[in-house]
Amino acid sequence: MSQAAPALPRMRSWLFAPGDSEKKIGKAIGGPADIALLDLEDSVSPQNKSAARAMVREQIAASDNRQRLWVRINPVSTSDCIVDLVAVIPAQPGGVFLPKAEGAADITRLHHYLSALEAANGIPQGHTLIAALVTETAAAMFHTGDYAGDYPGKARLLAMSWGAEDLSSALGAREQRGPDGGYAHTYELARSLCLIGASAAGVAAIETVQPEFRDLVALERRAKSVRAQGFRGMLAIHPAQVDPINTAFTPSAEELAHARSVVQAFADHPGAGVIALEGAMLDRPHLVLAQRLLAEAGDI
Numbered sequence: 173m174s175q176a177a178p179a180l181p182r183m184r185s186w187l188f189a190p191g192d193s194e195k196k197i198g199k200a201i202g203g204p205a206d207i208a209l210l211d212l213e214d215s216v217s218p219q220n221k222s223a224a225r226a227m228v229r230e231q232i233a234a235s236d237n238r239q240r241l242w243v244r245i246n247p248v249s250t251s252d253c254i255v256d257l258v259a260v261i262p263a264q265p266g267g268v269f270l271p272k273a274e275g276a277a278d279i280t281r282l283h284h285y286l287s288a289l290e291a292a293n294g295i296p297q298g299h300t301l302i303a304a305l306v307t308e309t310a311a312a313m314f315h316t317g318d319y320a321g322d323y324p325g326k327a328r329l330l331a332m333s334w335g336a337e338d339l340s341s342a343l344g345a346r347e348q349r350g351p352d353g354g355y356a357h358t359y360e361l362a363r364s365l366c367l368i369g370a371s372a373a374g375v376a377a378i379e380t381v382q383p384e385f386r387d388l389v390a391l392e393r394r395a396k397s398v399r400a401q402g403f404r405g406m407l408a409i410h411p412a413q414v415d416p417i418n419t420a421f422t423p424s425a426e427e428l429a430h431a432r433s434v435v436q437a438f439a440d441h442p443g444a445g446v447i448a449l450e451g452a453m454l455d456r457p458h459l460v461l462a463q464r465l466l467a468e469a470g471d472i
Contacts (some may be wrong), residue, residue: 185420191224225259232263266300275315284327307362308338316369334366376404385410395420434462
């Protein structure tokens with residue numbers, strides 16, 4: 173069977189919904205999140221996982237836009253992972269979100285599982301995409317650069333994200349943030365390693381959740397900050413967080429106009445390494461950034 177080329181979803185907002193809550197799943201699917209992330213891992217108790225798998229499969233199968241419906245499965249090191257996949261892949265979700273990933277070997281292992289289940293269910297090979305949480309264990313922190321290599325399953329990898337809660341649990345840390353509310357050094361390192369690893373792998377870096385879901389002003393401020401750093405989207409835990417995230421990760425009219433001006437200025441001076449625009453000297457990296465912004469906005 174030939175390799176599929178599934179349409180890539182927008183990735184500004186990824187909204188978690190517990191897989192055992194029909195009400196929360198319905199809100200996630202019916203809301204404005206770019207990706208509704210139906211969870212079979214941490215938000216579902218062991219005794220509810222079987223019912224959650226059935227519910228998630230039914231909700232995906234009933235949708236007319238399955239590409240934006242993703243499933244957070246259990247880690248590949250657990251038996252629950254295979255049970256999750258057997259339950260939900262026949263419904264053809266757009267992708268799976270892999271927690272506690274510890275390098276490219278985990279992506280390859282998941283890829284083989286997906287390939288077998290796609291073949292068994294008449295699904296084109298490569299249809300199911302992968303996003304990975306890459307800093308949730310101590311060992312994972314040493315492997316964030318592994319995802320850039322050439323390995324089976326690399327073509328499925330769409331995004332990488334990071335997490336502070338599971339990492340702090342793994343470290344036995346009682347605090348993640350300092351008195352000013354900012355993350356402690358270890359967690360800023362995790363964020364940076366995710367961003368750098370995603371860039372090396374050529375995939376999107378996705379910012380982690382903000383647990384304080386009622387503080388939407390702080391959420392939008394943080395989302396704008398991490399977007400400026402290079403992140404392409406952000407995880408959400410409450411529907412109210414989706415609109416501020418979408419706003420923060422949507423280029424403004426002014427940004428787009430400036431990017432078009434940069435591209436046009438270089439086009440007007442073919443072969444130039446440096447140009448003057450609006451009182452500033454711009455070189456080729458500015459052109460690359462402008463082209464990337466326009467491409468992500470679907471403007472070119």
